[in-house]
Amino acid sequence: MAKLGPSGYSPYPVAMYEGILTPPPGKALLFNEIVDEEIAMREAAKAMLTRENPTIFPGPQVLYAWNEEAKEKAKLVRKIAETLGAKIIPMYDYRPKYPKIDPEKEINPNHPNLTIWHNNIKACIFVGVHCHYANVALKIIRAETDCFTIAMCGNSGHEDAMITLRDQHVEELEKFIRVAEEVKKELGK
Amino acid sequence: MQKTEHVQYNRAGQRVVSPDYLLFEAPREKQFMTGSEVVKEAVKRASVDASVSYPITPQSEAAHLIGELWVEGYVGVYFRGESEFGVMSEIAGCAMAGARSITTTSGPGTLRAMENFPMWAGSRLPIQLVLMARGVNSPLSIQPDNLEMSFLLDTGCMIWHAENAQELFDMILAGFVVAEQPDVHVPLITAIDGFFISHTREAVMLPPDDIALPPYNPYKSPMVPLDMEMAPGRFLRDPYVMKSNYISYAAHTSWQFEVRAAIERSRPYAKHYLRGLIEEFGDPEADIVFVASGTAAAQAKEATLMLLHEEGIKARVVRLKTIRPFPTQELIEALRGAKYVFVPEFNVIGWLEREVRRALYGNLDVPVIGSPRVAGGMTMPPEFIVKEILQFLGKEVKHVV
Numbered sequence: 001m002a003k004l005g006p007s008g009y010s011p012y013p014v015a016m017y018e019g020i021l022t023p024p025p026g027k028a029l030l031f032n033e034i035v036d037e038e039i040a041m042r043e044a045a046k047a048m049l050t051r052e053n054p055t056i057f058p059g060p061q062v063l064y065a066w067n068e069e070a071k072e073k074a075k076l077v078r079k080i081a082e083t084l085g086a087k088i089i090p091m092y093d094y095r096p097k098y099p100k101i102d103p104e105k106e107i108n109p110n111h112p113n114l115t116i117w118h119n120n121i122k123a124c125i126f127v128g129v130h131c132h133y134a135n136v137a138l139k140i141i142r143a144e145t146d147c148f149t150i151a152m153c154g155n156s157g158h159e160d161a162m163i164t165l166r167d168q169h170v171e172e173l174e175k176f177i178r179v180a181e182e183v184k185k186e187l188g189k
Numbered sequence: 190m191q192k193t194e195h196v197q198y199n200r201a202g203q204r205v206v207s208p209d210y211l212l213f214e215a216p217r218e219k220q221f222m223t224g225s226e227v228v229k230e231a232v233k234r235a236s237v238d239a240s241v242s243y244p245i246t247p248q249s250e251a252a253h254l255i256g257e258l259w260v261e262g263y264v265g266v267y268f269r270g271e272s273e274f275g276v277m278s279e280i281a282g283c284a285m286a287g288a289r290s291i292t293t294t295s296g297p298g299t300l301r302a303m304e305n306f307p308m309w310a311g312s313r314l315p316i317q318l319v320l321m322a323r324g325v326n327s328p329l330s331i332q333p334d335n336l337e338m339s340f341l342l343d344t345g346c347m348i349w350h351a352e353n354a355q356e357l358f359d360m361i362l363a364g365f366v367v368a369e370q371p372d373v374h375v376p377l378i379t380a381i382d383g384f385f386i387s388h389t390r391e392a393v394m395l396p397p398d399d400i401a402l403p404p405y406n407p408y409k410s411p412m413v414p415l416d417m418e419m420a421p422g423r424f425l426r427d428p429y430v431m432k433s434n435y436i437s438y439a440a441h442t443s444w445q446f447e448v449r450a451a452i453e454r455s456r457p458y459a460k461h462y463l464r465g466l467i468e469e470f471g472d473p474e475a476d477i478v479f480v481a482s483g484t485a486a487a488q489a490k491e492a493t494l495m496l497l498h499e500e501g502i503k504a505r506v507v508r509l510k511t512i513r514p515f516p517t518q519e520l521i522e523a524l525r526g527a528k529y530v531f532v533p534e535f536n537v538i539g540w541l542e543r544e545v546r547r548a549l550y551g552n553l554d555v556p557v558i559g560s561p562r563v564a565g566g567m568t569m570p571p572e573f574i575v576k577e578i579l580q581f582l583g584k585e586v587k588h589v590v
Contacts, residue, residue: 012442016450021457022372060413094413110440131371131411132313132447139443155371155409159450 003031004162005142013142015159022157022166029157029164037165037172038179044125044150044163045084045180049187051123051148054086057107059129061154063092069170070128076173077127083180085189089115091129091137109133113144121145126161127152127168134158152176199236201263203401208366212359212462215396222393224386227354228293228319229254230395231361236404238265238288241280243273245298246331247383248321252293273298277305277318284314287407289365292316295383296323296330299337303344309376310345310448313412315368315405316376318346319361321383324565332566333384335483338512339540345448346376347455348512349463350482355393356510357381363462365402371409373455375448380512382484382535411451452514459511466516469523471505472497476528477578480520480545482509485533485569492574500579509541517548524549529581530557533574537564 007013015032023029028040048054062073081088091107101108103118109129116124124147126134134151138160141147150165151158152173157166165172197205206215211234222230228251232240240259242252259267266283270276273294284290294302299320309316324330325337341348349364351357360379368377381387460466468486471493479489486508496502507523509516524530530549532542542559549555561577563569579586 009439009442012446014446014450016453017446022454110444111436113439114436130413132374133412135411135447135450136440136443139446140439143439143443155411157372 004148005146006144007142009143013139013160020159022159023164025167028166029159029161031162040163040165041176041179042183044165045176045183046187047123047148047150047163048084048086048125048180049184049189053119053121054084054123055119055121056081056086056088056125056127057091057129058088058127059091059133060093061130062128063090072170073128073173076170076177079177080125080173080180083177083184086125087119089119091133094130094133107137109137112137112141116141116145116147121147123148123150125150125152126158128154131155131158135160197403199401199404200265201401203234203236203399205236205403206400208362208402208462211396211400211402212362215400217394217396220393220395221390222354223250223388223390224321224354224357224381225250225254225388227358227393228361229258230398231358232291233258233263233398234396234401235291235362235365236289236401237263237291238405239280239283239290240264240267241270241276241283241292242267243270243276243294243298245273245295247323247387248293248295248298248319251319251321251387255291255293273302274305277302277309280316281305281309281312281314284309284316285312287405287410289369289405290314290316291319291361293319293321295321296325296337300325300340303340306341306344306346306376311444313374313410313448313451314376315365315374317361317364317368318376318378319357320378320380321387322380323383326565330566333382334535334564334566335380335382336536336538336540336564338380339536339538341378342513342540345445345452346378346513347452348378348380349459349510350512351379351381351386352483352487352508354386354391357386358393358395360463362402363459365405367455367458367462369405369409370455370458371411373451373458374411375451375455380483385484456514459514463510465519466509466511466514467519467523468508468510469505470508472503473505474526475503475505476526477502477504477531478524478527478529479504479506479531479533480509480524480541481506481533482512482541483535485535488569488571489533489574491571492578495571495575496578500575500584502578502582504578512544515544515548520545520548521552524553524555527555530555531561531578532557532559533569534559534562535564535569536562
């Protein structure tokens with residue numbers, strides 16, 4: 001992803017069309033730069049600790065007890081929220097919400113901007129959201145808002161996020177908590 | 190202490206090996222086969238869960254042979270659809286249920302099924318369609334012609350174009366691996382020129398049939414299978430998505446761009462498993478270049494050799510293996526220094542010429558000549574290509590046809 005939104009819809013904000021690919025294994029993406037994972041983690045923590053109303057958007061992969069890893073990751077997501085002083089608003093599934101979504105309580109991938117606008121969220125982390133829905137949502141967020149987006153993905157990452165961390169499993173989430181605690185201390189928070 | 194090795198077997202009892210081993214490292218034996226038979230051999234080694242068929246020339250034999258694999262226990266589910274539209278809908282159901290799925294079609298069958306292809310892409314289904322291209326027109330034609338490929342260019346599916354039976358075999362196996370990557374996960378159309386490849390026999394090198402690709406893992410899908418419980422996709426009931434308002438437009442736009450971005454993400458994987466998105470053939474210094482795909486590329490290679498040996502004219506071929514994603518950068522690099530670019534094709538409109546022109550526009554200033562072009566079942570012997578080049582260059586046409 002090249003820059004913070006709102007970028008508008010024409011040209012449509014598609015990082016891939018701007019020549020930005022997902023990072024290779026072992027690396028992360030910080031805007032349009034491939035960097036070491038730790039550098040990206042530090043910047044992610046800094047954004048969450050310094051921008052208004054930081055929020056974590058956990059998706060179904062960490063909200064339901066599909067397997068042991070999901071349970072473990074869910075606990076760590078909660079710990080990340082505590083460390084960063086962030087709110088949690090779940091994307092608990094991708095189901096239709098009728099007659100409309102309650103943006104206080106949840107976020108939906110097809111109109112994530114409603115939740116971000118309503119809560120004035122300036123930094124967020126996507127974690128456990130299925131890749132297609134994360135990608136759809138991240139493009140809309142960049143088009144419509146100035147929210148700083150961070151993706152913590154269990155697969156190969158999301159080039160539409162401002163920071164993307166790939167292959168994030170239990171060990172990596174634990175590492176992120178350690179990095180966030182360090183950054184918090186450095187910032188005197 | 191003895192080292193223990195975990196060996197995995199698929200439902201057919203084949204040993205599961207890595208895609209790299211199956212494609213690049215396993216020993217291979219020479220066989221003499223038609224393209225249709227090669228489809229069977231590829232599917233046999235692909236741990237396929239489901240296939241749906243419907244007869245239409247020239248793909249009927251390939252579909253039938255996949256059915257034999259079901260009898261032999263290599264394919265999990267196999268049945269005949271009610272029509273091509275039925276087939277493409279039913280295979281979508283198989284893929285939504287988490288099955289590795291493959292089907293085949295040709296010409297009018299492709300057009301009858303058309304609505305399904307963007308639906309597959311939007312639903313992020315990594316279905317593989319082996320397309321054995323044939324003529325599309327009235328009066329009805331069953332002749333080789335790849336016009337139908339132009340209709341598929343913007344469906345949101347990846348499109349690869351095999352030159353011969355060997356490449357078809359390798360592409361089918363590589364295709365599952367690339368299409369099923371979580372960040373790609375869109376359908377793949379593996380195209381060949383019908384009859385030329387499907388019905389002719391050629392030497393192919395095949396790995397043993399007691400090894401196979403790792404099974405598909407639907408839990409890595411970028412769109413959760415649960416989400417598909419209400420056909421053709423539960424997301425369709427979202428009022429914001431279904432209604433005509435600004436929010437629904439924004440969602441649909443993002444969705445469509447995401448599908449195209451997914452095709453772009455396939456580049457590095459395809460580059461690895463296909464050993465490059467393009468192939469260059471002939472004298473790298475030659476300033477006459479043929480840009481072609483499929484059978485037209487094979488004919489252009491022969492013409493290149495004839496031009497060199499019989500006329501002393503140097504030429505080269507840039508063969509495109511993938512059409513979606515289109516290998517724009519590779520093509521631009523390969524055409525630096527070219528004086529004339531010829532695009533030989535087996536269709537009436539010259540869809541590849543259009544694609545080449547679009548890729549080069551503003552990037553490289555070189556004349557693109559949409560020729561030679563045949564359609565309606567005509568063949569394109571290398572002599573025919575040589576004749577066109579000689580005429581274009583103002584040289585004497587001697588003994589060519």
